[in-house]
Amino acid sequence: MVVIAIAGATRAFAISAPDADAILQRAFDNYRAGSSTTSVGMTVHRQDWERHFDLKAWTRGQDDALVRFVAPAKDAGNATLKLGRDTWVFNPKLNQVIKLPASMMSQSWMGSDFSYNDLAKSNDIITEYTHRLLATEQAGGHTVWTIEAVPKPGAPVVWGKIVLKIRDDDVVTEETFFDQDMKPARRMQTDKIATLGDRPYPVTMTMHPLDAPDQWTRVDTSDGHFNVKVPEYFFTLSNLQNPRP
Numbered sequence: 695m696v697v698i699a700i701a702g703a704t705r706a707f708a709i710s711a712p713d714a715d716a717i718l719q720r721a722f723d724n725y726r727a728g729s730s731t732t733s734v735g736m737t738v739h740r741q742d743w744e745r746h747f748d749l750k751a752w753t754r755g756q757d758d759a760l761v762r763f764v765a766p767a768k769d770a771g772n773a774t775l776k777l778g779r780d781t782w783v784f785n786p787k788l789n790q791v792i793k794l795p796a797s798m799m800s801q802s803w804m805g806s807d808f809s810y811n812d813l814a815k816s817n818d819i820i821t822e823y824t825h826r827l828l829a830t831e832q833a834g835g836h837t838v839w840t841i842e843a844v845p846k847p848g849a850p851v852v853w854g855k856i857v858l859k860i861r862d863d864d865v866v867t868e869e870t871f872f873d874q875d876m877k878p879a880r881r882m883q884t885d886k887i888a889t890l891g892d893r894p895y896p897v898t899m900t901m902h903p904l905d906a907p908d909q910w911t912r913v914d915t916s917d918g919h920f921n922v923k924v925p926e927y928f929f930t931l932s933n934l935q936n937p938r939p
Contacts, residue, residue: 714825714841717860722820724864724893726753727920734915738806741908747804756817758929762937763804774803774810775934781810784934791935800852807880807901807911819856822849828857837862853879863894878904890918 729752736747748765762773771786781794799810811818823843831838843856854876859868869882886898900912927933 712827712830712839714827714839717827717839718825718841718843718858719820720864721858721860721866722817724895725866727893729754729922729924730918730920731922731924732915732919733917734913736804736806736808737912737914738804739908739910739912745805752924752928754924754929756820760928760934769804772804773934773937775929775931776810777929782931782934789935791931796850807903807909808913812882812901818851819843819858822846822851823856834861838867861894865894865896867896880904885912890915891920893920 732751734749734751736749738745738747746766747763747769749761749763751759751761753759757776757778759776760773763769763771771784773784775782775784779796781799782791783794784791794810801809803810803812823845826842826844827839828842829840831840839860839862841858841860843858845851845853845855854872854874856872857870858866860866865884865887866882867884867887870878871880871882873879880901880903882899882901884896884899886896887894888897889895890897895915895918897915898912900910902910925938927938
């Protein structure tokens with residue numbers, strides 16, 4: 695609690711400092727809500743080539759997500775299912791479902807700069823880190839909070855810390871990931887914010903590995919619906935391998 699004494703006043707006014715946990719939870723809830731369905735384009739850029747993918751994503755609650763690639767044709771059908779702490783991938787060419795060890799969740803997904811955790815919209819940032827408010831500023835007509843997330847002791851995470859910037863409308867505008875030596879390794883920036891469904895949403899986000907300036911991956915969300923009914927069978931190994939409408 696911060697107490698501010700105003701000259702000439704007969705009493706002090708108590709002002710509660712913003713709560714970092716609450717700010718981060720609201721941003722996470724805004725991003726995926728109680729459930730969500732989104733259509734996303736992903737562009738992977740390298741110095742000498744560029745690839746584009748289209749995918750659909752469904753989420754349920756805090757932990758469950760299904761992501762399925764729909765284009766180009768040679769990649770269509772590749773899918774990832776996350777249920778709690780367990781994650782499986784399906785390769786249609788091999789017609790095989792593989793369970794990923796937790797250590798692979800931070801690995802590159804489809805050759806992009808996003809990890810399995812990133813695109814499965816993992817809530818590890820909520821559950822495996824402690825949060826501290828570093829700064830408050832005004833930008834673009836919004837209050838923007840800078841929050842530091844540090845892993846809890848023994849947390850099964852790869853990053854030494856994460857620093858986020860979050861607007862007062864619950865949109866994450868920047869996220870910087872630090873390695874175990876506390877050096878910034880990659881940065882996600884929100885390039886465009888628009889109304890999606892019933893909320894302000896980061897419709898264009900780009901991940902930049904900071905040691906490779908000519909490399910980036912951009913995701914563009916073209917359609918989204920939140921707090922909608924997603925059939926229970928979506929989040930099953932059977933549907934992962936043999937999708938139903």
